[in-house]
Amino acid sequence: MNCYYHPDKPAIALCKYCQRGLCPDCAAHAGDSLACKNLHEEQVRTMEALMQRNILQSKRVGSDYLRNTIFYGVVGILFTAFGISQFNWLGLQALVYAAIGLALLWAAVANYLESRKYK
Ligand SMILES: [Zn+2]
Numbered sequence: 001m002n003c004y005y006h007p008d009k010p011a012i013a014l015c016k017y018c019q020r021g022l023c024p025d026c027a028a029h030a031g032d033s034l035a036c037k038n039l040h041e042e043q044v045r046t047m048e049a050l051m052q053r054n055i056l057q058s059k060r061v062g063s064d065y066l067r068n069t070i071f072y073g074v075v076g077i078l079f080t081a082f083g084i085s086q087f088n089w090l091g092l093q094a095l096v097y098a099a100i101g102l103a104l105l106w107a108a109v110a111n112y113l114e115s116r117k118y119k
């Protein structure tokens with residue numbers, strides 16, 4: 001393949017935006033990629049920035065779910081254990097604590113399942 005702009009020169013790269021062949025004179029660095037010099041540099045940089053942000057976002061969301069899993073799990077176990085251990089003293093009120101604990105454990109499971117989507 002030859003350069004799109006100089007048909008007599010061999011292409012050494014592809015523009016990430018338009019996928020055209022580029023010779024060393026036409027290839028410009030834009031972020032981690034190459035782009036048509038003075039033509040698609042801005043577009044490629046924007047694409048790179050968008051992709052970078054997507055990666056960071058999914059990482060952040062994934063670890064958020066994992067953190068929620070641990071938080072809900074720990075609090076849920078505490079509430080459930082407290083409710084069960086206090087049942088003889090508190091009666092129905094202890095059942096409410098246990099129910100809250102189980103709901104939190106359920107939230108932990110839901111968050112865990114959600115966090116696995118991001119791996
Ligand atoms: Zn281009």
Ligand SMILES: [Zn+2]
Nearest residue numbers: 003006023026
């Ligand atoms: Zn060229």
